Amino acid sequence: MLLRLYRLSDKLGIVMMKTSAAAMQWLADGVGVVVAITGRGTGGILSFVMQILSLILSGVLALVKAIGRLLSFVWHGIQVILGFVLRRTGRTVRAGGSAIGSSAGAAMARRAARDEIDVTLKEDPLAVQNRRLSYMVILLGIVAVGAVLWATNPSLSSGGVPVASGNNDTNPFFTNPDTTPDATNQAADTSGLPPVIPTATPIPDALRPRGSLAYTVRERGQTDIWAINVGSTTPIRLTNDVADERDPEWNLDGTRLAYTSRQDGNWELYVYDVATQAASRVTFDLAFQANPTWSPDSFFLAYENYQGENLDIFAVPIDGSSPPRAITTHPAPDFSPSWSPSGREIAFVSWREGNQDIYVINLDDLSITNITNTPLVNEDTPAWSPDGRRIAYTALEQGIETVFVQSFIDLSQLPDVIAVGRTPTWSPDGSSLSYVVDSIDGSRTLLTAVTFGEGGIPTQVIGLPFGATAPTWSGQLLPPQLVNSGGLPLGVTEPLYVEATDNQADGLYRLLPLGNVQTENPLLSDAVNDSFREMRQRVLDATGDDFFAQLDDAFWTLDNRPEPGEARRNWHMTGRAFSIARNRILGFPPQIEIVRETIGVDTYWRVYLRVDENSQSGQLGEPLRQLPWDFLAATEGGDVEAFNQGGRLRSEVPSGYYVDLTQLVTDYEWLRQPAGTDWRANERSRNYWLFVKNENLTWCGAMLEIYLPTQIAGFNCEAGQ
Numbered sequence: 001m002l003l004r005l006y007r008l009s010d011k012l013g014i015v016m017m018k019t020s021a022a023a024m025q026w027l028a029d030g031v032g033v034v035v036a037i038t039g040r041g042t043g044g045i046l047s048f049v050m051q052i053l054s055l056i057l058s059g060v061l062a063l064v065k066a067i068g069r070l071l072s073f074v075w076h077g078i079q080v081i082l083g084f085v086l087r088r089t090g091r092t093v094r095a096g097g098s099a100i101g102s103s104a105g106a107a108m109a110r111r112a113a114r115d116e117i118d119v120t121l122k123e124d125p126l127a128v129q130n131r132r133l134s135y136m137v138i139l140l141g142i143v144a145v146g147a148v149l150w151a152t153n154p155s156l157s158s159g160g161v162p163v164a165s166g167n168n169d170t171n172p173f174f175t176n177p178d179t180t181p182d183a184t185n186q187a188a189d190t191s192g193l194p195p196v197i198p199t200a201t202p203i204p205d206a207l208r209p210r211g212s213l214a215y216t217v218r219e220r221g222q223t224d225i226w227a228i229n230v231g232s233t234t235p236i237r238l239t240n241d242v243a244d245e246r247d248p249e250w251n252l253d254g255t256r257l258a259y260t261s262r263q264d265g266n267w268e269l270y271v272y273d274v275a276t277q278a279a280s281r282v283t284f285d286l287a288f289q290a291n292p293t294w295s296p297d298s299f300f301l302a303y304e305n306y307q308g309e310n311l312d313i314f315a316v317p318i319d320g321s322s323p324p325r326a327i328t329t330h331p332a333p334d335f336s337p338s339w340s341p342s343g344r345e346i347a348f349v350s351w352r353e354g355n356q357d358i359y360v361i362n363l364d365d366l367s368i369t370n371i372t373n374t375p376l377v378n379e380d381t382p383a384w385s386p387d388g389r390r391i392a393y394t395a396l397e398q399g400i401e402t403v404f405v406q407s408f409i410d411l412s413q414l415p416d417v418i419a420v421g422r423t424p425t426w427s428p429d430g431s432s433l434s435y436v437v438d439s440i441d442g443s444r445t446l447l448t449a450v451t452f453g454e455g456g457i458p459t460q461v462i463g464l465p466f467g468a469t470a471p472t473w474s475g476q477l478l479p480p481q482l483v484n485s486g487g488l489p490l491g492v493t494e495p496l497y498v499e500a501t502d503n504q505a506d507g508l509y510r511l512l513p514l515g516n517v518q519t520e521n522p523l524l525s526d527a528v529n530d531s532f533r534e535m536r537q538r539v540l541d542a543t544g545d546d547f548f549a550q551l552d553d554a555f556w557t558l559d560n561r562p563e564p565g566e567a568r569r570n571w572h573m574t575g576r577a578f579s580i581a582r583n584r585i586l587g588f589p590p591q592i593e594i595v596r597e598t599i600g601v602d603t604y605w606r607v608y609l610r611v612d613e614n615s616q617s618g619q620l621g622e623p624l625r626q627l628p629w630d631f632l633a634a635t636e637g638g639d640v641e642a643f644n645q646g647g648r649l650r651s652e653v654p655s656g657y658y659v660d661l662t663q664l665v666t667d668y669e670w671l672r673q674p675a676g677t678d679w680r681a682n683e684r685s686r687n688y689w690l691f692v693k694n695e696n697l698t699w700c701g702a703m704l705e706i707y708l709p710t711q712i713a714g715f716n717c718e719a720g721q
Contacts, residue, residue: 204459206449207231209427212478213434214238214248214257215447215471217464220492221538221667225259225272228447228462229477235462236478236487238272239279245270247291247470251298254476258282258292258301266618269303271318274479282318286618288657289314291336296343302327304335306623309655313337313348313361327361328368333653334359335625338382338391347371347382347391351627351653358382358393360408371411379404381423381470385430392424392433399598403435405452419450419458426452428475434461436469447471496668497534501526509705511555511575517548523555525575525706528693532578535668542659543611543620545591552689553579558712565676565684569715571692574702579689580607585631589654592661593628594688596649602674605629605688608658621657628654631686646680665691 228235288306332352356378421435556572571577611621633642676685700717
């Protein structure tokens, strides 16, 4: 019974101690609230806290004293009881006439008493553990109160470690371009509460160089230049002429942006001053100029220039103090220049050795070095690293656009494979690369960055419209006044076309005539005919040729039987397809040139329409940079390899000006089709002539727009195939 009494008193003490610890924890959690509500300074709060602590500690001491008195009383009672027991035991032994003497009996009684006392006073190990835990809880409570008092000390915001604010000029990654410092401070002052300290999101390694990125976006049939601060999600449009602006490149200090435009009629070079938001024209020539690159001192621009029916690299001072100077003069096209950080080399792309390689010309002695030298791979868009030791570029790797980096110091080293993407640009410190990559479904393009040399994970900067390209990275943020302006509006105010449909009583679309188009059935569905009509006019304006006035195919009736290699479910039957005249690849020179493009495992074709040189003076089209595919070589000249491959590349890039017909058609949402897998042997499956506007419809879905289900029962469309 005595042991139970002792344990009960011990547990009572533990309960009181834990209650005290809980009270102190409640006090620690409430200090911040008290500060916010009462507005009292740290001294007042400290006094208040100390009063509470004094009361709690006084209660604890009183409790300990009470427990001590209780234990003293219990101990005194135990002594009295044991004395009585010992005396009673001694008398009983003597009265019984035992053989054991009185002295022996007394000794045994004393040993028994000591044993009982030892058993009674031996502490329970669980009680010892609980007591130690209680002491620890009390100590932690005191530490927590001290930590709260230290954290709420207002002197810390004015000295020692600086406190983050909503307008941190030293951290431009988190600067809000839409909020001025005055507005931020006013919001904090009028709230009546202390400002909230934001928690900074960790910056991805690839974006730590910060600065800004400019790039090109195509909308409504024309291209503009956009820019965005690295870390922001709000891009702004820098140019918005109804003509194209493209090929942006920042100068070294990020104060000026060179680009290409035909806003004054033909393609020229311009320089955009970021501070004044004004552009000035640099070149004045009827010839084609594009792809400018800055010298390190920002005094010269190197660029590609088409003169004498040849594309070469030129350089010109931006102040016009001297005329342009030719850097290369080879008869093969030289293009896509990139000026080295040392100022003594220019990298560029050329076909001078039969395929598209990257070369470097030394401006001191005009010696030229092929730095890629890959006969079976075509490289493009070189970009120097800031230290001049490497060159990044784009090449096709198994049909996929891929970014590589080649050492310029040791050309024997194999290039590093960086990521899937195209048109790379280096961060100003050389630690990261930015590039664009198209989404798998072709719905958008991602502006992306990745650290160089560390195996980093690509980081998305921002999602862009499909086909965006040519990023260029500056170490400077865009001026706040430029960002706050929101950029320029879209210069093209009207949509490229509006489909005006008029369904029949049965809900089906009608088949409407195209108007003065030569083909067997010049009809298209009412769902797509307006876009075709506007596209036809656009091509006429861009080339001076009513190219779509003659087609090989438009609408097919249900009894039209496909040729071998053509699908039975042919899109011409839906009224949503047309085929350009195939024989346009004939002639000297041909009216159209076909460039082969491998995308993944599929073969596609890009169609370029030649501009009549007599009808323009550099305003229409631009020179070709790719070698076209020669289909006729498969059946002419006895070339066995060309026969097996369905043709071969031409031996040289054709001269003259061309319009990218595939791009213009795509602007109006008509899509080119991949070649069949047997295109090398079956000319009917090459499909370079075929364009379809399916608008995400299946073939059966498109057929049911113009036919009743009973009319196409033979095509098994009942199952929704």
